[in-house]
Amino acid sequence: MGASYTRYMPSEPLHAAPPPARGRLITRDDIAALAAGAAIFGTGGGGSVDMTKVSVEIDLDLHGPVSLITVQDLTADDAVIVLSAIGAPSVGIEVISSANQMETILAEVARVIGRPVTAIMAAEIGGSNGVAPVGWAAQLGVAVLDADGMGRAFPEATMISMNVAGLPSEFAVMCDVIGNVSTLRPVNIAWLERHARALTAASGGSSLGAHYLLTAETAPGAVIEGTVTRAIEVGARLLASTDPLVDLADVLDARVLISGKVTDVERLTEGGFTRGSVTVEGTGSDRGRLNRVEVQNENLIVLEDGEVVVSVPDLVTIIDTETGEAISTEMLRFGQRVSVLAWPCDPLWRTPRGLELAGPPAFGYNIPYVPFVSNPELAAEVQR
Amino acid sequence: MSAAQGTLSIGIDVGGTNTDAVVLDAAGTVIAWTKQPTSVDVTAGIRASLSDVLGQIGERRHEVARIMLGTTHATNAIVRRRQLGKVALIRIGAPAATSFPPFTAWPDDLRDAISAGSTIVGGGHLADGYPIAPLDRGAIVEFLDSIAGTFDAVAVCGVFAPSYSEQELEVEALVRAHVGIDVPVSLSHDIGDLGLIERENATVLNAALYGVARDVTRALFTAVAEEQLDAVTFFAQNDGTLMGVEFAERYPVLTIGSGPANSIRGAAFLSGARNAIIVDVGGTTSDLGVVVEGFPRESTLPREIGGVRTNFRMPDILSLAVGGGTVVDLASGKPSNDSVGFRISQEALLFGGSTATLTDAAAATGATPVAGLSLPAIDDATRAALGTALAIAHDKVESAVERMSLGRVVLPLVVVGGGGFLIPDQVLGATEVIRPAHAEVANAVGAAIALAGGRADHMCDYADRSTAIEAASKAAIGKAIQAGADPLTVEVVEVVETPVSYASRPTLKVSVKAAGPLARIGSETSNPHHTRGEES
Numbered sequence: 078m079g080a081s082y083t084r085y086m087p088s089e090p091l092h093a094a095p096p097p098a099r100g101r102l103i104t105r106d107d108i109a110a111l112a113a114g115a116a117i118f119g120t121g122g123g124g125s126v127d128m129t130k131v132s133v134e135i136d137l138d139l140h141g142p143v144s145l146i147t148v149q150d151l152t153a154d155d156a157v158i159v160l161s162a163i164g165a166p167s168v169g170i171e172v173i174s175s176a177n178q179m180e181t182i183l184a185e186v187a188r189v190i191g192r193p194v195t196a197i198m199a200a201e202i203g204g205s206n207g208v209a210p211v212g213w214a215a216q217l218g219v220a221v222l223d224a225d226g227m228g229r230a231f232p233e234a235t236m237i238s239m240n241v242a243g244l245p246s247e248f249a250v251m252c253d254v255i256g257n258v259s260t261l262r263p264v265n266i267a268w269l270e271r272h273a274r275a276l277t278a279a280s281g282g283s284s285l286g287a288h289y290l291l292t293a294e295t296a297p298g299a300v301i302e303g304t305v306t307r308a309i310e311v312g313a314r315l316l317a318s319t320d321p322l323v324d325l326a327d328v329l330d331a332r333v334l335i336s337g338k339v340t341d342v343e344r345l346t347e348g349g350f351t352r353g354s355v356t357v358e359g360t361g362s363d364r365g366r367l368n369r370v371e372v373q374n375e376n377l378i379v380l381e382d383g384e385v386v387v388s389v390p391d392l393v394t395i396i397d398t399e400t401g402e403a404i405s406t407e408m409l410r411f412g413q414r415v416s417v418l419a420w421p422c423d424p425l426w427r428t429p430r431g432l433e434l435a436g437p438p439a440f441g442y443n444i445p446y447v448p449f450v451s452n453p454e455l456a457a458e459v460q461r
Numbered sequence: 462m463s464a465a466q467g468t469l470s471i472g473i474d475v476g477g478t479n480t481d482a483v484v485l486d487a488a489g490t491v492i493a494w495t496k497q498p499t500s501v502d503v504t505a506g507i508r509a510s511l512s513d514v515l516g517q518i519g520e521r522r523h524e525v526a527r528i529m530l531g532t533t534h535a536t537n538a539i540v541r542r543r544q545l546g547k548v549a550l551i552r553i554g555a556p557a558a559t560s561f562p563p564f565t566a567w568p569d570d571l572r573d574a575i576s577a578g579s580t581i582v583g584g585g586h587l588a589d590g591y592p593i594a595p596l597d598r599g600a601i602v603e604f605l606d607s608i609a610g611t612f613d614a615v616a617v618c619g620v621f622a623p624s625y626s627e628q629e630l631e632v633e634a635l636v637r638a639h640v641g642i643d644v645p646v647s648l649s650h651d652i653g654d655l656g657l658i659e660r661e662n663a664t665v666l667n668a669a670l671y672g673v674a675r676d677v678t679r680a681l682f683t684a685v686a687e688e689q690l691d692a693v694t695f696f697a698q699n700d701g702t703l704m705g706v707e708f709a710e711r712y713p714v715l716t717i718g719s720g721p722a723n724s725i726r727g728a729a730f731l732s733g734a735r736n737a738i739i740v741d742v743g744g745t746t747s748d749l750g751v752v753v754e755g756f757p758r759e760s761t762l763p764r765e766i767g768g769v770r771t772n773f774r775m776p777d778i779l780s781l782a783v784g785g786g787t788v789v790d791l792a793s794g795k796p797s798n799d800s801v802g803f804r805i806s807q808e809a810l811l812f813g814g815s816t817a818t819l820t821d822a823a824a825a826t827g828a829t830p831v832a833g834l835s836l837p838a839i840d841d842a843t844r845a846a847l848g849t850a851l852a853i854a855h856d857k858v859e860s861a862v863e864r865m866s867l868g869r870v871v872l873p874l875v876v877v878g879g880g881g882f883l884i885p886d887q888v889l890g891a892t893e894v895i896r897p898a899h900a901e902v903a904n905a906v907g908a909a910i911a912l913a914g915g916r917a918d919h920m921c922d923y924a925d926r927s928t929a930i931e932a933a934s935k936a937a938i939g940k941a942i943q944a945g946a947d948p949l950t951v952e953v954v955e956v957v958e959t960p961v962s963y964a965s966r967p968t969l970k971v972s973v974k975a976a977g978p979l980a981r982i983g984s985e986t987s988n989p990h991h992t993r994g995e996e997s
Contacts, residue, residue, distance in 0.1 A: 128658075131565075131566050132560075132561060132565075132566075135565060135566070168588050170655060170656040170657065170658075170659075171588070171620060171621055171655045171656065171657050172554075172557055172558070172587065172588070172620055172621070172657075173554075173557065173558040173560055173561050173620075173657055173658070174557070174558075174560045175555075175556040175557050175558070175559045175560060176556075176559040176560045177559075178560065254556065254557030254558070254593070255556060255557065255593060255594075256556055280587070281587025281588050281589060281591060281593075282587070282588045282589075282968075411864070411867045412860075412863055412864030412865075412866075412867065413864075414860075
């Protein structure tokens with residue numbers, strides 16, 4: 078249940094009447110911004126948002142706006158389930174999901190937990206999987222929780238906030254395009270990932286899954302809050318901008334590490350991951366400088382003159398300098414004019430447990446994690 | 462002398478404005494060429510251009526062995542929503558693939574013009590070939606009956622059909638048996654690669670274009686018959702290869718994109734380079750492409766046609782807002798995104814007008830864009846602004862060339878098009894700048910030198926890699942021969958292996974392209990492009 082997901086496109090109506098609105102509403106007009114923002118938080122991975130954007134817009138046309146509720150809005154009646162799509166993008170473009178796949182999952186989840194699901198949450202806000210849940214919620218007539226499990230995109234299921242917080246991974250429900258439903262009771266999330274992969278392979282390489290029941294009691298502190306609103310805010314600022322680089326750095330509170338052009342892209346796909354590095358040569362005021370971005374599905378580490386400038390779990394996104402659009406790992410090409418942005422991750426990832434799961438050593442880098450500071454001068458003044 | 466022993470090739474390019482024709486001899490020399498206006502009925506333009514070049518070569522007309530035609534006619538029919546047939550679409554794959562119904566995200570007017578109805582029936586395969594469901598023949602018959610008499614053609618698209626095509630063939634036979642032997646049927650595995658929605662869209666467009674294709678093929682046959690030529694006719698397709706006319710009638714959608722492909726290959730051929738960066742400088746834009754071992758480099762991005770997402774193989778084109786008519790903002794000294802276009806001969810300073818253009822900027826710095834014309838007196842500030850604008854345009858071209866070259870300065874830059882004077886004689890990122898003769902008819906030359914080709918994709922386990930490449934190669938060669946290639950000389954020209962990220966078992970997608978000179982009877986192969994390749 079990692080970050081490199083297929084694009085799923087549900088659109089069949091499931092409920093005649095829309096549910097009563099709670100919280101704020103996500104409308105069709107928010108989707109372009111949500112998609113642009115989710116691509117920025119994808120940090121190079123998380124799957125392409127293009128087709129997902131189209132299908133979610135169609136879902137909202139058909140079913141109307143979706144309620145976006147906060148963790149504070151949750152009541153004792155609420156049951157939130159975490160959703161994601163699993164599989165290789167190259168299979169997902171061919172084997173598109175079935176119309177009632179997500180409804181089947183939700184019905185089984187309700188049976189397992191003994192109560193109806195009232196809201197859904199994205200496993201990761203980065204990339205396609207940050208956008209798709211809005212469409213699923215519209216179809217299913219449930220709310221979307223304004224939160225996610227990563228605050229970005231990560232390649233592995235274990236790298237999720239509920240795991241950092243120590244919530245047990247007690248069950249999962251998966252459904253494939255045929256309609257086969259599997260209910261798993263794994264001993265922990267690592268075993269869930271292993272079994273989910275095996276089942277997905279048997280299902281032809283793609284499936285949808287639900288895990289982690291969240292409630293008013295368990296959600297606080299176990300999710301990264303406000304990330305859907307944040308993605309829409311960042312995306313909206315980008316889409317309205319005439320100076321995308323400056324505006325993005327401002328709204329993300331990010332540092333522009335370098336602006337220049339891509340002079341080398343090294344890529345290798347192994348063990349289910351795309352690994353490699355990207356070299357950006359500075360131009361203009363950055364002339365004479367080189368940054369190297371280490372990649373494993375997502376952008377992990379930036380090096381300059383052999384020194385680590387920033388590393389996971391802090392966020393690194395490569396954008397088109399002209400348009401501000403995030404460029405995903407597979408779309409990087411020699412000669413593109415790009416800027417590299419970096420900004421701090423959610424504090425949850427900087428805890429010992431967070432760093433154990435998603436710090437540099439978790440990706441095979443034998444380097445210590447140094448928290449990234451976007452603006453060192455300001456940070457010196459304002460002690461947090 | 463019969464055509465089978467002839468050595469001349471005629472390339473015809475039916476564009477939106479002009480219909481160009483060239484005659485190439487066995488050595489690849491342009492021995493005649495013409496530019497005629499494109500006519501509304503296509504035939505008159507083809508007739509005029511053919512008649513003109515045949516007049517130029519006199520008695521050698523009997524040596525014409527082949528005629529190759531490239532056209533933007535199918536593209537224009539889709540863009541203008543004209544002459545399109547009604548299509549019944551059968552998607553095979555339920556219960557999978559039901560979340561994104563057919564024709565979703567199509568522009569309303571195009572869907573209304575084309576769709577006679579659609580259905581999703583049980584069938585299809587998973588990546589490993591395991592069936593999703595048995596083929597639901599009953600549902601297909603029911604669907605066809607429900608819309609009987611409302612459709613001109615049928616499109617069929619099965620999940621994973623590019624890897625497992627038997628079911629689509631079974632549906633084709635069923636449709637023919639039920640509706641009639643003459644009903645045209647488009648099968649997705651013949652049209653596109655993996656990517657269900659994009660391939661399905663392309664298959665539907667193909668089915669909608671049968672009528673248009675017949676118009677163009679008949680126009681060509683008519684013109685050729687009127688001239689009493691005993692020549693074989695071909696159509697150019699989007700990857701710079703040819704297809705037989707019967708094939709073009711069945712797969713008209715494959716002609717889309719042949720214009721840029723022909724332009725790139727034609728320009729490279731005229732310059733003598735097998736590997737080169739091409740820049741076609743027009744009035745409004747400069748379009749850059751790359752030719753690699755005789756083929757246009759293809760784009761990896763999805764392409765939209767008439768607002769519909771498809772996964773066509775298209776040349777990788779980078780368009781810059783730098784053209785002869787590009788308007789210069791004299792206050793800032795910057796080239797704008799506007800162009801005076803065809804009004805250049807009234808509006809540019811060089812022609813006595815009042816709008817400063819890049820053509821004027823070139824003239825101000827000593828070039829002679831138009832013979833016999835020189836700039837009227839201009840003040841120093843204007844001259845300086847024009848100089849700055851030209852320098853900026855040069856910078857834009859240089860970074861585009863650098864981008865297309867992937868950073869290795871090993872390729873020459875071939876300049877074609879009416880605005881070629883905007884390109885300096887030395888460009889960073891290119892080994893040299895070549896300005897070939899006959900550059901104005903590079904498209905028609907590209908059609909005349911095209912090869913016959915075919916492509917096939919297979920998904921497989923890593924362990925079965927070599928078997929899969931062999932199977933894909935066999936399929937690609939079969940497709941190339943079907944497209945007219947000589948079975949004796951056709952060869953695999955490209956093998957692309959794409960590992961499938963995030964699969965539990967290591968999985969690979971192999972994509973093979975085969976191409977070869979056209980088959981001829983009783984004569985040595987004389988494809989000029991091929992000959993050149995052996996020399997280099």
